[in-house]
Amino acid sequence: MSGDEPLLRVEGLEKYYESETDFIDRLFGRRKEVKAVDGVSFEIREGETLGLVGESGCGKSSIGRSILRLREPTAGSVYFKGRDVTALSDGELRDLRKEMQIIFQNPRSSLNPRLTVNDIIGEALDIHGLEDDTTRDARIKELLERVGLNASHANRYPHEFSGGQLQRIGIARALAVDPDFIVCDEPVSALDVSVQAQILNLLEDLQEELGIAYLFIAHDLSVVEHISDQIAVMYLGTIAEIGTPEELFEPPQHPYTEALLSAIPEPDPLWEGDRVLLEGSVPSPIDPPSGCTFHTRCPRVIPPADYDFEQEEWHAVMSLRHRAREGDIALAALDDEDSLPATIREEFDIPSPLSDPAAENAVGEAIEAIAAERFADAAELLNETFETPCTTDEPALRRTDAGRIACHLFDPDYAGEPGDAEEAGGGGEAGDSGAGSTADDEAVAGSAASGGD
Numbered sequence: 001m002s003g004d005e006p007l008l009r010v011e012g013l014e015k016y017y018e019s020e021t022d023f024i025d026r027l028f029g030r031r032k033e034v035k036a037v038d039g040v041s042f043e044i045r046e047g048e049t050l051g052l053v054g055e056s057g058c059g060k061s062s063i064g065r066s067i068l069r070l071r072e073p074t075a076g077s078v079y080f081k082g083r084d085v086t087a088l089s090d091g092e093l094r095d096l097r098k099e100m101q102i103i104f105q106n107p108r109s110s111l112n113p114r115l116t117v118n119d120i121i122g123e124a125l126d127i128h129g130l131e132d133d134t135t136r137d138a139r140i141k142e143l144l145e146r147v148g149l150n151a152s153h154a155n156r157y158p159h160e161f162s163g164g165q166l167q168r169i170g171i172a173r174a175l176a177v178d179p180d181f182i183v184c185d186e187p188v189s190a191l192d193v194s195v196q197a198q199i200l201n202l203l204e205d206l207q208e209e210l211g212i213a214y215l216f217i218a219h220d221l222s223v224v225e226h227i228s229d230q231i232a233v234m235y236l237g238t239i240a241e242i243g244t245p246e247e248l249f250e251p252p253q254h255p256y257t258e259a260l261l262s263a264i265p266e267p268d269p270l271w272e273g274d275r276v277l278l279e280g281s282v283p284s285p286i287d288p289p290s291g292c293t294f295h296t297r298c299p300r301v302i303p304p305a306d307y308d309f310e311q312e313e314w315h316a317v318m319s320l321r322h323r324a325r326e327g328d329i330a331l332a333a334l335d336d337e338d339s340l341p342a343t344i345r346e347e348f349d350i351p352s353p354l355s356d357p358a359a360e361n362a363v364g365e366a367i368e369a370i371a372a373e374r375f376a377d378a379a380e381l382l383n384e385t386f387e388t389p390c391t392t393d394e395p396a397l398r399r400t401d402a403g404r405i406a407c408h409l410f411d412p413d414y415a416g417e418p419g420d421a422e423e424a425g426g427g428g429e430a431g432d433s434g435a436g437s438t439a440d441d442e443a444v445a446g447s448a449a450s451g452g453d
């Protein structure tokens, strides 16, 4: 590994799964792909932590598992100490797993209930042939004490421990092989808040003492804020923003980061922004929105240049367009004594008329189409009429004064701040099928931890 080479370098990583298809799709040989990870790049240096955050289903675990090849990446490269992990043979991969480990969210399902703690930790040592009989017990005792457990409990079974204690056993198992890098996949999400802090402190102490680097996955920004050297915010399989905690939070730049931060019940006292409530749910990774995938929920979509919109009017039209695209407008519930188009307008807070006459024509026509249940026609009309870079162009991750941000608001070619284009989402061939469920991976983890799957 050369002096400048980071410990881990992920380049254009993709993980596509084959989705469950229905009978008709199978009959016609139609396959659909879940784009769980769609061109992700980042680096982690020795002894540092990258916090990876985002809502459920945005692809965090798929990244963690693809790095360790518990799931085979669809495309892209993962360099660990300069070696491409994706090109390693099974034997080489087994050796590498002495250096790269994983801790799971739910230790109750990831630790074998039929083995004693002694056997769980010892298994990792045995498979890697790391200790002989005389030193094995001493090493297990040392590991248990290192993670804050009583070494005399080594002969107990997992059901005799609390959730926090079990997570300590999971950490001891990962430490057994003396790794340089650990994927921590939501290791505190299933624990009580008071226990969460203890586990986070333990992981920090271990990092300080042993120089281990972490990829720390969480869905909550507040969990990673204090332990990360860098934080990557993910949305629908791509990185929306990446930077140091200071760059990300003071103040938040990307509209998605801003929304995530304002969703924390007690936001950072340094942050004085308004609460941002995101509309709707995360779209399906099988058919992600065009352009910036966040545009269907973004409160700051760039208005189209050809129309003179007030921001509120524009937001209302975007909301109408999104709900028409999803076919998500319950007309029966809106039917009252007024005409249906007028009620739809009212429901979406669209002024009558809009300030721009040309925009009014298009929106009026779209509302008529919706009233006639022609949702797809309405969505297409609104799409074609009100094109903006947010709906047509995929934003590249650009370097700015506040970290790297994938948002057209920060692109000088559109509306925003100066920045240098740095990297686009990775290309590459599509679609292998997913390898098993979370539970399967966790079962493998016992052996992944010990290199034996």
Ligand SMILES: Nc1ncnc2c1ncn2[C@@H]1O[C@H](COP(=O)(O)OP(=O)(O)OP(=O)(O)O)[C@@H](O)[C@H]1O
Residues within 6 Å of the ligand: 017, 018, 019, 020, 034, 035, 036, 054, 055, 056, 057, 058, 059, 060, 061, 062, 063, 219, 285, 434, 435, 436, 437
């Ligand atoms: N084996 C699989 N087959 C098909 N789709 C999958 C498979 N595993 C994950 N997915 C899908 O891939 C997407 C990303 O899932 P992933 O678990 O990586 O996200 P996540 O951000 O870790 O979510 P969570 O926080 O809920 O664990 C989701 O839409 C998920 O349903």
